[in-house]
Amino acid sequence: MSISNSFRLGSPDIFPPCERHVYLDAASVGLSHKGGAEAISNWQNALAEEGTIAFDEQAEVECLDNLNDATARLFNATTDDIAVASSETTLMQSLAWAVMPGKGTKVVTTDTTHPSSIYPWKRLCDHTGAEISWARSDATMTIDTDALEAMIDDDTSVVVLSHVEWGTGQLFDLKRFADKAHKHGAILVIDATQSAGQVPIDVAATGADAVATSTYKWLCGPFGTGMMYVSPELQKLNPGILGWRSHKDMWDFQANRLELADNAKRYEFGTMAYGTAYGATESVRHLLDTGFDKIVAHNRKVSNHLIDGLRELGADVLGPKDEADRSATVAARFPGKNSRDFAKTLKDANVIASLRRDFIRFSPHYYNNIDDIDQGLEAIKAAL
Template identity: 75%
Template sequence: MQRLGTIDIFPPAENFVYMDAASVGLTHKGAAAAINRWQQALADEGTIAFDEQDEVECLDNLNDAAARLFNAQTRDIATASSETVLMSSLAWAVMPPKGTNIVATETTHPSTVYPWMRVAEATGAQMRWARADNLYVDPDHLESLIDDSTSVVCLSHVEYGTGQTYDLARFAAKAHKHGAICVVDATQSAGQVPIDVAKTGIDAAAASTYKWLCGPFGTGIMYVAPALQKLNPGIVGWRSHKDMWDFQADRLELPDTAKRYEFGTMAYGTAYGATEAMNYLLKHSIEKIHTHNREISDRLMSGLQALGAEVLSPKNAAERSATIAARFPGKNSRDFARTLKENNVIASLRRDFIRFSPHLYNNADDIDRGLASIKAAL
């Protein structure tokens, strides 16, 4: 089984068994170079190297790539400095009112749901939590929480801890049946699991680029369905105006697109890097990456089980991603994660378990070397 992302593009993959994309993915070498070129040119020439047209085009190009990633139109994409600020702006735009509820899982990442909790605190909306049994959320239980009082279903497409993956079409349909919207944090899925907003019918999807998209910190992307493009964003700034070069402080005319959720100056070099990385993944196709990742994560899961590990991730293929969470009987997870790192096996400690997350730059040999190190450490 060959790597899809080669050593020349992801050099650290030669020196480490790097299975930590769910924390920080290896950065595409060309993406890092693009960021450095922008920063150096700006230092050398200022606005000669980065003028107003460049300031527009660098985000437009990223939005084009994100549109292909989500199977959306470019007009439906917004870019900012992180998933969190985009989700926050959307939450304040929607402002679920008192008497309604927001459905989420207790295993979701804080960045997914904190913005909605903050808005609920202000409006009086209720948070309704899908409980987990040993970190697993029963999809039937989750669906049962959605009723005519629900205003928002807020999901992580892939749960950050165990990699549990939800059927977005199922929950979007259930939300819409009750007059609610389905909002998705795709940070743990974008780049490893195909996302088709047209087929699933979700209303919004936001993601940061530094994990499975192999891009930099400092960039977030968001798909916004046309109906939500009519709302007033919760965060606005000079870029929020439909002609951002208008500079008239006494009026704000929002664009008739998702760009109304773009609001301010950012470290634009990261947009160049994120575009480079995303185009690389799209060239390989997310479907192909998904197949590759499933094969190596299957190998990893089987190997962990053979070593006696308690695998916490779903066994059902339809609910799985490349993220595998495990506990090792008789081992303190914090100490064991440190031991693995000392042996060049890179994974993350999360709560009381270890999370492994291989990606396109891994191959079967990596998995076998990682398993051999785990066996020796045990």
């Protein structure tokens, strides 16, 4: 499909800042969906004005339902399979204590994964004596997926992957690793914080056992909301974090009786900044309505243009070379340049990207266009 250089798939009406800045930073914080941001402040204002008149018991039960539904569509799951809390990390931590990999087993992951994907499991391993096995990255921070797959064996209890790596944007094939994990009696647990919103996720087709995400990056939602898919098997476990919302009737209030919800909602546990759930619902619905086939095609075109331009300018682009193993996240080093100084120069030129360790990470999303990339490349050229 040919698109004009000025075409933004996510409209400036919904993402106004995309016309004020060259905003290439979704892997850090995505631009917020305008309707979602409004939903959050509407809820907050109503609460401030009217307390439980505006937000009564029924609303407190139901307020997460729409986000449960939207997330089920996002992951191709059913609503019963989704739990909502305040972040990816809290849900992952609760899951790790539920699964509790035992001594003599290993948790397989990569050395480029995000700390929030693996620290919850490290805490568990410190407790039980299970071990963490690290797939090692090469000089371009790329994980050899054949070597990673070969590490999964009969001693493996859990494979923990970030679907898209935070640094390089390396994209893992969920079905391949779910199949391999299941063959050895292990489960595949996915942190989708860097993938949900930029690539499709299909738990039914891939067999991933758990998928957790926060909402403020590629989902263009707020801080303060996280969602997790858990498979029916994992819905039978005892979550690591429990609270009044974990009870099947949260208004039971009988402290010496705990009947866990018989679906993924047992992983929900307490109050949260509920308004963020209304905001996240808006942005997830917008992504779904836009369609992931279109989002992937658009982001692929824009990020490929960026990669080509960076290479022409002599940058070392990190991560896998094969397009199938990449997402829209693009990391680069500039030989002879200090990335810290370079990041500042880009920011001064209104090109918003992230300095991470010794590289610059660019992460265009569906509200960007080719013109943004050309402007960014011009600024890079001037800085070189």
